[in-house]
Amino acid sequence: MITVIGSINMDIVVETAVFPKQGETVFGQAFHTVPGGKGANQAVAIARLGSDVHMVGAVGQDAFGHELRTILQQEKIDDTYVRTTTTATGIANITLFDKDNRIIVVPGANADVTRESIDAARALIAKSDLVVMQLEIPQHTVEYALTICEEVGTRVLLNPAPAENFKAAWMERVAYFTPNETECADIFGVDVESALERFPNQLIVTLGAEGARYYDGEKHVVVKGFKTTPVDTTGAGDTFNGALAYALTKNETLAHAVEFANVAASLSVEKFGAQGGMPQKDAVLKRLGGAQ
């Protein structure tokens, strides 16, 4: 059983062939509203793979909040600890341009994930095999959740996105830490190799389409990504994190868990929307079976 503590957003997505300059107006090609938020995305990724998932978060008492809660329920994610607050539901303004995305998050109700939210879920956290967190909820709430996880003896996988909310002292408090290359450089201020060597089997750096890497205490391990043709890379990192969490709670080795997560992420980018392409376990196993 996995508990995800994190953000729930509505993604407001615009597809454009031209990225406007400052002060310029251009025409875009398409507009969508789709479910997102790094917390909810990771919870959906885990649930689709077949784990029992519980979400701790917050939405507003507006149409987006209602829709996002319904989606969590449809994905069979327990939403008992998702509060409804008077703040507007969080949104992410996403521009899809040149096969990549630019994202601005307005946290809204995600800022209402508080110490009280964590206290309410304490017994659930204690029963969980793993707690998964990101950094789109308040920094002090993440810090408090780390304290509660320590008190009840539950391991934490922390995906430090966005990295600006990270505190270096947290490294001693997490079992797994999964920045991308940019986040790794921002957080540690050294090259990836040096950072990895400081945290063997704990720091896993994602490399986008190139896969992911970690240091096993003796050597650097690069687990290559599965080559595919992406439709939308939004949520690929969340799929990786969700699948990694899933595999680690099934007692897979880190090498196998990273390979499984890479393949899940490769499937996720083949469809539109952060959650649109997140795979079921069978699809991952099928592709893994054929992986080079």
Ligand code: RIB
């Ligand atoms: O990681 C992708 C997610 O980041 C999007 O779904 C968006 O909501 C932002 O949180």
